[in-house]
Amino acid sequence: MIPDDDPARSLTVADPGDPATTFVSLVGNTYAMLITGAQTGGRYCLIEMRVPDGGGPPPHRHDFEEMFTILEGEIEFTFRGDKHTVRAGSTVNIPANAPHFFRNVSGAPARMLCMCTPAGQDEFFLRIGDVVDGWDAPPPQLTDEERADRRRRAGELAETYRSEFL
Template sequence: MKVIRMNEGHQVAVLGDQVNIKVPSSDSPHGMAIVVVDVPPYSGTPCVTHAKEEEVYFVLEGELFMHTPTEKHTLAAGDMVHLPPGTPHGYRNPTQARTRFLAWTVGGPMDKFFVSMADRVQELPRDLGVMAEVLEQFGVSRVI
């Protein structure tokens, strides 16, 4: 048993979002990673797919707007979304308040993706080329 306290974890900043890696994939025999993501007002991600990872997002506080090319859903605290590998998805905080969600992935090192993004992608659009390299390295594809 491993207890992880609220203030513990590896904190990284990924394009404005604060990601706290609670369980790194290297600690799991199945490559599971668990993170807490703090999304500032109006921040979010474009629509992407993951080649290998299955993901679940569980909203802890605030609202999370989830989108695909064909679907749009607003999630509130206590709601969750399940994303099998290859499922297009993006998110946005649509409010003036912080949104916080718990995310876990199984099947690949998404925590290492977050660390690489935090280390290598500092400013857009300047770092778009580097971001494309990181996305490719971790099997993440943008959906247009």
């Protein structure tokens, strides 16, 4: 049986130009929280990622699915130790629990969409990153102590958000 419609949930239109969009600076990348878990009843979140040349997260894994659609540039995904270069127009799915990370290898900024299901990664990024004013906002100039604090916080919160840094 399909449950009744929930009129408390509304249509969501993801527009990164909307002034209400939250932008997060994290490890040199800028992420726009396009659709949050709060908007989908926790089913998924959608994040637009802008990654500078050479940028990307450290090796990690998590118990949720993560799908990336490359919009601009080339991203090198290291999945279970094997490297795969993925170009604009392609989509990659990272299965839950698989070790992985990515690097922008395009020689220019790259853009991609990231969908996580179930949601939670959006909240994690907000708790460990720095909210910035938009795409063009420079990343905060962090001291060594502040960078160490961000890494410590990420490590402490990883288990809460079903993630592990490798």
